[in-house]
Each structure stands twice: as structure tokens, then as C-alpha cells.
Amino acid sequence: MTLDPSRVAVIAGVGETPVGRLPDTNSIELHVQAAKAAIDDAGIDKGLIDGLLTSGAFLDDNIRHHIIIAENLGIYRKTLCDTLRTGGQSWCHGLQMAQWAIQAGRCRAVLLVGGDTLLSSIPTGKGLGAYTDYGAHSMEFETPFGVHVPGFYALLAARHMHEFGTTSEQLAAIAVACRKHASLNPAAQKRDPITIEDVLASRMVATPLHLLDCSLISDGGHAVLVTSLEVARDLKPTPIRLAGLGQAQSYYHMGHLAKAVGAPPEIARTHDLTHTVQTLAAEQAFGEAGVTPADVDVAELYDSFTITALLQLEDLGFCKKGEAGAFAEGGRLELGGGLPINTHGGMLSYAHPGATGGMAHIVEAVRQLRGECGPRQVADCEVAVATNVSAVSSTHSVAVLTR
């Protein structure tokens, strides 16, 4: 069957703002700057864009955030336009919505854009409390007991250690790999190389997670432009194919995750706190792409914490359940290793400006496939995976991208 090129979705443009501490800006301006960078990268006529997806913002949010951004960009006619409320999971989710719109012939070009000023706009030390008050997690049955975001993931990490013997050193190897890659990325927020000992010596946040097991807090914005292969053929960049996409969401409440409450028996038997529904998203994404984890040249894995990335090595199928700790050892996840991850530095070392943080993984995957990454380029990169994760590894979206 020959696919109609007007119905094949590709990424034709990516863009970002500087990241780190950007004191003289705001989330709206960052959205506009990132969007303009992606539009310029694609070289597409802005008037052709008829889809817009945002993910809201911690600062300057609005119940109709997508409309505010559309007005600031002058994108008048949208046949798909919404604010994704899937948090860290938003952007591979957004890619799938864009893909569906292109495949259905309902849009010609869909812009995904996010930006936030978490570092500059929230006083140091107030971020965890502010996020708690945001109310994403149960204000009645979880946060009164003093748990915060690193605490949720610490409970996940402690359980993984208990079940499989995973060690703090193995978790630290992920932070070390990300920092090594960030040291090769002039745009990254943290570039001084670190060792496993540095991670273990950093201050404890919530056992077993140290400060360097936790992602950064940043300002910044990112954007991705999805269009049809037909449109992209007339644009300058090499089109990057959305070869396979998948998503799966369970719950935020950790007690429900531990017991897969409400799940049909076949799902409940195979899922709990350390066996996430990313398996289902991965099955869809790899299945649609017709590739296996063994075919992947680079994996840009959402890394809110080291444990977040570690779990995905198992649930995406790079190794068996329980073996990710050993898999992460020995430099396998570093450039030159068997499965380089987070070649931009990830959220652990490049930047984590809130909900837009996961879009950087997609931007980097696209640049790796285009061969634009200079000293951090993965040789002969043909298949990339980018993932987005939210809420104690309970909600997932997975993208397999190819040249």
C-alpha cells in the first residue's frame, strides 16, 4: 500500500529558547520565542499552521491557555487547538494528536509549544510547597503525610530496590551519563562532569534519592512543528517520521498504583508500582513503527529523577524487568555505549522548565536523526525513541522517530 504523502505525519521543525535562569522574561514570551524558532527552522509559512497544542504553564496559566498563545502568535484559524493537561506526559501525547489530525486530513501543520519560568519566578526553596499546593496529587490522602514530588519517586525507588536489589550507585550512573552529555552541549544548564561518588555525596532529599538524583529547576521553552510529508518535502530540513506513537495512563494515587485498583485481571496481574503501564504505550509505539528496542540508536528518556529513567529501560523493553540497575552500569547509557540516553543532558543536567521539559527530549531526538549534534552526535543515528512521563511514572507517552 502506498501511503498518501499528505496523510503521513513528520516533524519538520524544532526550536527552543535558551534555558537556565532567564530573569527578564515570562512564560508567554518563551512560548513565542520557541514557536518562532521552530517555524524558522522549518521555513514554513506561519499561515499554513492550523493546529496548536500547548500544555498550560505553572506561571501565567489560563483555563484557555491555547487561545492566549494562539493570539500571541497570530495563528487565527485552528482546526485542532487545545491545552493538554497531561503534565510531563504532554508532548509525545501531543505528537500523537498531531499525527491523528494529519492522518485524518484535518490539519496541515500542527505546532506544539511550551515554556515556563520555574526558576526565576518561584523563590528558592518554595518550589516543592508551591507544587504541592498546585494539587496534582491528593491533597486529602497523600500530601498531609508530608510527601512531595521527590518523596513520591523515592517511594518508587525504594520499592524497586527492595524487589530487584537495585542500588544507589546504579541510579547514580544515569545522572552521570546525563551530565557527561550535558558537558558536550553548550546550551545545557549544568555542564561540570560528575561522578557516582558526587551523586552519593550530594545531600539527601528523600531516601534513597539524593539531590543529584533529581532533575533541575529551569526557565525555558521548546516547540515542535508537525506537518505532512507532502508539505515537508518543500521545506529545508530532513523530515523526521513519526514512525510509532503510543500512550497509556493509569493513576496518580500511589496506593492505587501499587494494587492496580480497578484494572481488568490481565492488566492487574502484570502491573503495580514498579511495573508501569509504559509497557502498553511501548507496545503500541514499537508495534506501529515495526521496530524493536534492539533497533534503537538513541533513547531520550524523560528523567524527572534517575529512577524515572531507570524504570523505562525495563518497561520499554531494553532489558528485562528488574535488570535495569545492572543495565545502567559500565557506561552503557553514555555516548559510545550500547544505548546512549539523553544526549542533550536530559532534565537532570540540560533543563527542566516544567511541563515543557519533556519536549526537549523530542527536539534532541530530531536533531540526532538529522545529524546536527556535533560532539554529542550518535553515529549513524536512524531510530530514536523519545518518552514523556508524569506523576510517579503512572502516565506515559512514547515516540519512535526515524529518518
Next chain:
Amino acid sequence: MSRTFPRPTKISAPFWAACHDRVFQMQRCGACTRFVWFPMYICPHCASTDLHWTALSGDGTVYSRSLVIDPVSAASAPPGPLLVALIELDEGPVMMSNVIGDGAEDVAIGDRVRVVFQQVSDDVTLPVFERVIAEA
């Protein structure tokens, strides 16, 4: 410190009122006999509305645990670190809580615990847990 106090709702009020009276109860489904946590309008297992408040043993096992160094939102406003745990109750549900008392910081996954009640304001009493040391 931005202490977060539970705000009882229509469905959860009986749970919090019972905690205030030092009674540990959850809803149990009359159709599938399973316990339900947190309080709900229908059984999440079988969708029955035949839910009845039922006393629990108060016994459970630590499913996971973390010593949170700066527990910014804790209703109990501890002056230092707080042991946050997921407790698997003997009746089935897993709930978030704290382990308090002697040796709380050393509690391990698999350790046995028993509910105790900790009043944190005029209106709110939290169900928390203490280690149960097996008789020699």
C-alpha cells in the same frame, strides 16, 4: 512550611470522623467483598454501590518507605525528617501514611506496623503507624 490538612468531603467525612474517635474504618463492597481505599461513590473493583463502612484490624505491612528530609506539606509539621510510607493493610488496600515512634526511621519494607492516631489540629486526626516488634 505549607501544612496541608485533609478537607473531608461528602464521601470521606465518615472516615475522618472515625479517625477522630480513634476508629479505623474503610468502605467494604457488599458485592465483591473487597475493601475500598480512598473513600468512593462506587466500588472501583466491581462498580457496585453497595459500600458499607467497616472496621479494619489496623494491622499492615510496609510496602515502601522513604525518609523525607524536609516534608514541606506535612499536616503534623514535624521539626525534622518524617518517615513516609505506603502501608499494605491486611485487608488489602495500600495507603500513604507515616511511621512514627521508636525506630521509625529504621523501618524497612516488609516490617509489620499497626495504626495509631495522631491529632494534628482541632478538626483533623491522621491515621499513622507504629512498628510492631514481634514477641521473642
